[in-house]
Amino acid sequence: MEDIKLTTGSCFEGYDIVEYLGFVNGESALSSNIFKDLSQNFTEWSTQESSEVTDMLQSASSNAVDKLLQAAKNKGANAIIGMKLNHTGLSNGTIGTVASGTAVVIQQKDVIHRNITATANVSNYYNIVMPRPTQIIMFGKDNVVNIAPVFYNYARETVKTIRCDIAFTNYYDEKLLLQGMDFVFGKNNELRLEAEFVECKLPMKDIPMIKDVKMYIRKFVTDKGVFAPDTDPVDIVLSKKGLENLRARCGEDLVERYKSDGVTWLCACGQINAANDSSCPICGRREENLKLEVGFDYEEMCNQMKGLPNVSAMKDVLIKYIKDGSIDNKYRMELLEVMESGLQYEKTRGDMTETVLEKVMMVFENDGV
Numbered sequence: 001m002e003d004i005k006l007t008t009g010s011c012f013e014g015y016d017i018v019e020y021l022g023f024v025n026g027e028s029a030l031s032s033n034i035f036k037d038l039s040q041n042f043t044e045w046s047t048q049e050s051s052e053v054t055d056m057l058q059s060a061s062s063n064a065v066d067k068l069l070q071a072a073k074n075k076g077a078n079a080i081i082g083m084k085l086n087h088t089g090l091s092n093g094t095i096g097t098v099a100s101g102t103a104v105v106i107q108q109k110d111v112i113h114r115n116i117t118a119t120a121n122v123s124n125y126y127n128i129v130m131p132r133p134t135q136i137i138m139f140g141k142d143n144v145v146n147i148a149p150v151f152y153n154y155a156r157e158t159v160k161t162i163r164c165d166i167a168f169t170n171y172y173d174e175k176l177l178l179q180g181m182d183f184v185f186g187k188n189n190e191l192r193l194e195a196e197f198v199e200c201k202l203p204m205k206d207i208p209m210i211k212d213v214k215m216y217i218r219k220f221v222t223d224k225g226v227f228a229p230d231t232d233p234v235d236i237v238l239s240k241k242g243l244e245n246l247r248a249r250c251g252e253d254l255v256e257r258y259k260s261d262g263v264t265w266l267c268a269c270g271q272i273n274a275a276n277d278s279s280c281p282i283c284g285r286r287e288e289n290l291k292l293e294v295g296f297d298y299e300e301m302c303n304q305m306k307g308l309p310n311v312s313a314m315k316d317v318l319i320k321y322i323k324d325g326s327i328d329n330k331y332r333m334e335l336l337e338v339m340e341s342g343l344q345y346e347k348t349r350g351d352m353t354e355t356v357l358e359k360v361m362m363v364f365e366n367d368g369v
Contacts, residue, residue, distance in 0.1 A: 004069045005079040005106065012079060012106055019105040021075040026067025028060040028097045057097070061085055064099040077103035116140040116204060120213045121243055122149075124233040125255045127270050129282055131159055131193065133215040134253050136166070139197065140204035146197035149183060149215065152253040153193045154282055159185060162195070162220040168202060169212040176202060180218070192252075211240075234270065241365045242299050250293045253283065257297040258290040268294055296326055298364040302357060311342040311356050318360075334363050 005012060064085065072080050083101035117140075122133045131151040139146050147166075153159055166178045183195035214235075219228050236243060236255045246254050246268070254268040264272050265287055267280040279286045301321050305314045318335055321327050327335070342356035 003078060004072055006065075006069075006083050006101070007079070007081055008083050010081055012081075015079075015106040015108050017079075017081070017104050018107045021072075021077050021103040021105065023100065024068060024071040024075065024077075024080065024103045025098055025100040026064045026069070026071055027099075028063035028067065029094050057087065057095070060087075060095070060097040061099070064097040068099040068101065072101075072103040075103045077105055079104050079106045113142055114140075114204075116207045118207050118210065120210050121240070121247070121252075122213050122215050123236045123240075123243075124214045124216075125236065125270055126217065126229055126231065126233050127282075128229070128231060129155055130227070130229060131162055131217070131220055132253060133164065133217070136213050136215075137194075137197075138202065138207050138210070140207050143204045144199060145202045145204050145207065146199050147181075147202065148195045148197045150252070151193045151195070152283075153189075153191055154284075156189055156191060157222045157224070158188045159193060160188075160221040160223075161185075163218045165216040165218060166200075167214045167216070168206070168210055170206050170209040171211050172209070176206070178202065239299060241361075245365060246294065249295065254294075257299075258287075258294040259297065260287075296328065296331075296364075298361070301326075302361055305353075305357055305360070308353060311339060311346050311352055314353060314356060314360075315339040315343070331363055335360060338363065 011017065068080065068083070080101040081104055083099065086098050086100075088096045088098065116138075118138045120136050120138065122135060125132055125134075131153050133149050133151050135150040137148045137150065139148075149162075149164070149166075151159070151162065161182055161184050163180060163182050166181055168176045168178070170176075178200050181198060181200065183198060185193050186196055187193070214233070216233060217229055219226055221227075234255075238246065238256070243255070246257065250268060255270045256266055256268055258268050259266040260275070263275055265275060265277075266272055267283065267285055267287075268290055269280060269283040269285065271280050271282045273280055273287070277287070301317060304317050308314050308317070318327075318339060322332055322335075338356060338359045342352045342359075345355075346352045
């Protein structure tokens with residue numbers, strides 16, 4: 001009868017009741033003759049006699065349960081809920097044992113696995129030739145979270161393992177620091193290295209709420225030995241959206257927009273190079289290609305607009321960038337319309353600078369500049 005499940009409760013964890021088949025019972029009785037063979041005075045019973053009575057009652061209970069299970073099986077049930085076991089004394093001295101319950105058909109519930117996968121950009125970087133963490137892939141399943149960072153291996157060395165501290169920040173500005181996380185790699189000697197997944201203590205519920213990730217490399221091992229960075233990482237100053245757009249256009253290792261002052265030029269990987277350097281010594285990108293690929297630094301323009309007293313002053317900043325040819329023709333008309341609309345609303349609604357600034361940023365971010 002092992003295929004019939006029993007419970008004194010009303011359900012089985014992990015199962016659904018799909019059919020109720022009705023009340024069932026099983027009975028077993030102990031004859032009064034059994035007790036006549038024992039002492040008439042209960043106070044004089046020996047330990048052996050008490051044990052014999054207990055064994056007989058247990059045997060009667062077992063028989064009653066077996067008959068209960070058989071009755072349920074005859075109805076087509078695979079389980080019994082609300083099972084009860086009662087002993088009743090009858091008038092002729094016989095003791096009856098009754099097992100009862102409700103016969104049901106149960107079905108195991110489908111196991112629902114909750115999965116969450118997300119990728120977050122690392123918001124700091126090391127401005128030296130070493131494995132650079134750029135992203136973290138997070139995978140949660142049934143409240144267990146595994147993470148796998150992506151590194152850029154500019155030197156294309158055989159990187160055996162990297163030890164990091166990882167700082168997560170959620171939208172509540174709550175922080176979680178994972179220390180001493182060791183990562184290894186299934187593939188090597190490649191520019192882009194994706195680490196194998198490692199289980200961590202990041203709560204699964206936090207994955208959709210992660211707004212910032214920073215990584216601090218403590219040690220890394222190559223064929224040449226064990227190394228530890230002798231410098232601290234630099235925070236990325238681009239906005240989250242600006243960084244996403246830049247990486248989508250030009251490469252997921254990028255951290256800055258190309259800039260030049262005639263004396264030096266800033267590579268999109270973050271390296272400052274002399275004006276006579278045609279290519280970056282860290283990532284190998286050529287300056288002439290970056291000028292075309294990276295695009296207009298709209299965040300710098302927006303930073304100049306922040307804090308200005310009115311939309312008219314913001315428009316002056318825009319006109320300056322239009323006159324020096326920084327802004328592509330396809331954006332000029334839309335940006336001027338934003339400014340003119342802001343100027344009109346400012347006359348009746350007051351300060352419109354924050355609204356206009358937001359719309360200016362949206363012109364570029366929605367287009368993935």
